[in-house]
Amino acid sequence: MTDRASSGYKSGSTLERMLRAGHFAVTGELGPPQSADGDHIREKAGYLRGIVDGVNITDNQTAVVRMSSLGAAVIAIEEGLEPVMQMTCRDRNRLSMQADFLSAYALGIRNMLALTGDHQSFGNHPTAKNVHDLDSMQLIQVLRDLRDEKKFECGDPVKGVEPRFFIGAAAAPDAGPVEWRPYRLAKKVNAGADFIQTQLVYNTKAFEKYMEEVRQLGLHERVCILVGVGPLKGPGMARYMRDFVPGISMPDHIIDRMSKAAAGIPKEEKAARRDAWRAEGIQVCIELIQQVREIEGVAGVHVMAIEWEEAVVSIVKGAGLLPRPALD
Amino acid sequence: MITGEQKPLDEIKGLLGDGKKVLVVGCGTCVTVCFAGGEKEAQILAASLRMSTKLDGDAREVTDATVQRQCEWEYLDLVEKEVQEADVIVSLACGIGVQAMARHFPDKWVIPGLNTTFLGLPEEQGVWTEQCQACGNCILALTGGICPIARCSKQLLNGPCGGSENGLCEVKRIKRENGIPVMQTDARGREQPVLEDVECAWQLIYDRLKGFDKLDLIMEIQPPKDWSVSRDGGPRRIVREDLRLIDEE
Structure with a gap:
């Protein structure tokens, strides 16, 4: 890794090298358990190994306490995956974040995704105090300064090996104010983001418009944009996303497609209906990947199959992205 | 202004302890404007405590007084007599007033009758919203x-x-x-x-x-915010030498 870093790579991670080589990258997601069960991660890792270039290890996602992203990322490495460790601003202050960056690098983690974090009111400790000492923009800058300036946030030098991460950030093209979203992305790129993973995209028309503005700002040449896609489990999930999840634009034609998927199957045949919906959800996801791949400036996809990791192989294979390219 | 909301009556009763003589002290500034702890609210709370403790078979002698500002020593002097006669003081001021009372009358047990909520403004009649975190x-x-x-x-x-x-x-x-x-x-x-x-x-x-x-x-x-000038730097203090009457050692 050190050799690769000195040969022009920022971190030398597989994800960085895949993108640098011009390959269409694929990342996945693995949610740590609400327990101390490492086998939970080992089992999920089996669904993703060899299928994706990097695996996001979520950080107390939806503000529910889980095994830490650092600990789970280390198990993922042991299982032959390359983790993209997530770090939210909700739970840690700048001391704790930087300490975890040092640990993460020492333990072999090379990709770090800087996130604001879901609000604690959505999780299982709604009376907790949130931190937000830094915001995601500032967190990106801290990661860049640690790597490129060998400096802590306070300005003190790193005394020895500096943590060299491939720095990721999130983007929510469909959140408000929509017209400012390309500019928020520009801020993240200026702060030092190397790659972007977007919120789930279902409305490809709106996303094309977003990318048009991103290209006008020249951002696609400065950052690798991975589009968030995910399989729907049924029409109910599609409607829930349309009605209750901010920052996701769900077009009616996808909801219609999901509804029609089980149209000919009697209501009492629950398993058959479920299978029909899920098959359609995977097919819709494959088509989304094919559509966004045609958009100039899209460097890859981030497949979020929430608690449905088994679906990832069908999606990636169906999209013609297997086997993953070999790197030197 | 500082806004507050009165604590539930049962909670206030629970804080009275053994005190037989209770003095409810209102404040004539912020909490009067937000209808939480002014003269009128002090009178109503005193009456409620009298009735409620009587119904509980644990009658207390409850009186009330209101000062212009509980956060300034000179106004507190004006209720010295009432305070000395009471066993327990229920302050209907914000948290600043409660602490000022406790410091000014160090041998008196002072309890809060309000939850101090935020620095805000009246959005409309009966609605306040937070605007500043100081x-x-x-x-x-x-x-x-x-x-x-x-x-x-x-x-x-x-x-x-x-x-x-x-x-x-x-x-x-x-x-x-x-x-x-x-x-x-x-x-x-x-x-x-x-x-x-x-x-x-x-x-x-x-x-x-x-x-x-x-x-x-x-x-x-x-850039990252300097939280040391916020509460994270510890309790804050402003010193204006040009306004001080005596030099600090």
């Missing part, structure tokens, strides 16, 4: 006069997170009456708090800066 380093010039420290759920300094939609924050406010969540039964028969919409502060900032053609202000990356 963070010690005002950034309102950068954000068009709308404070993201007080009004963004995540105190973001560099624009809206992904939870902003149609001008609203994804984080809802729990509706409260006298500080207690208002509950409702949902479709599955579970008791849930009633939630209210909250405006996204960053949408408000965006709209206002756009109107002034000043969106360039939020394109600048704001």
Whole structure:
């Protein structure tokens, strides 16, 4: 890794090298358990190994306490995956974040995704105090300064090996104010983001418009944009996303497609209906990947199959992205 | 101004301890304007405590007094006699007034009758909203006069997170009456708090800066905030030598 870093790579991670080589990258997601069960991660890792270039290890996602992203990322490495460790601003202050960056690098983690974090009111400790000492923009800058300036946030030098991460950030093209979203992305790129993973995209028309503005700002040449896609489990999930999840634009034609998927199957045949919906959800996801791949400036996809990791192989294979390219 | 909400009567009763003679002290400034702890509220609380403790078979002698400002020593001197006659003081001032009473009358047990809620403004008759967190380093010039420290759920300094939609924050406010969540039964028969919409502060900032053609202000990356001038630096203090009457040692 050190050799690769000195040969022009920022971190030398597989994800960085895949993108640098011009390959269409694929990342996945693995949610740590609400327990101390490492086998939970080992089992999920089996669904993703060899299928994706990097695996996001979520950080107390939806503000529910889980095994830490650092600990789970280390198990993922042991299982032959390359983790993209997530770090939210909700739970840690700048001391704790930087300490975890040092640990993460020492333990072999090379990709770090800087996130604001879901609000604690959505999780299982709604009376907790949130931190937000830094915001995601500032967190990106801290990661860049640690790597490129060998400096802590306070300005003190790193005394020895500096943590060299491939720095990721999130983007929510469909959140408000929509017209400012390309500019928020520009801020993240200026702060030092190397790659972007977007919120789930279902409305490809709106996303094309977003990318048009991103290209006008020249951002696609400065950052690798991975589009968030995910399989729907049924029409109910599609409607829930349309009605209750901010920052996701769900077009009616996808909801219609999901509804029609089980149209000919009697209501009492629950398993058959479920299978029909899920098959359609995977097919819709494959088509989304094919559509966004045609958009100039899209460097890859981030497949979020929430608690449905088994679906990832069908999606990636169906999209013609297997086997993953070999790197030197 | 500082806003407050009176604690539930049962909670206040529970804080009285053994004190037989109770003095409720109102404050004539902020908490009068927000109808939480002024003269009228002090009188009503005193009457409620008298009746309620009597009904409980534990009657207390409850009187009331109100001063112009509980946070200034000279006004507290005006109720010295009433305070000395009481066993326990219920302060209906904000947390500053409660502490001022306790310090000014060190041998008296002082309890709070209010929850001090925030620094805010009256939105309309009967509605107050938080506007300021007294963070010690005002950034309102950068954000068009709308404070993201007080009004963004995540105190973001560099624009809206992904939870902003149609001008609203994804984080809802729990509706409260006298500080207690208002509950409702949902479709599955579970008791849930009633939630209210909250405006996204960053949408408000965006709209206002756009109107002034000043969106360039939020394109600048704001560096990490210096929280040492906020509460995180420990209890804060202002010293104005030009105003002091005696030099400090």
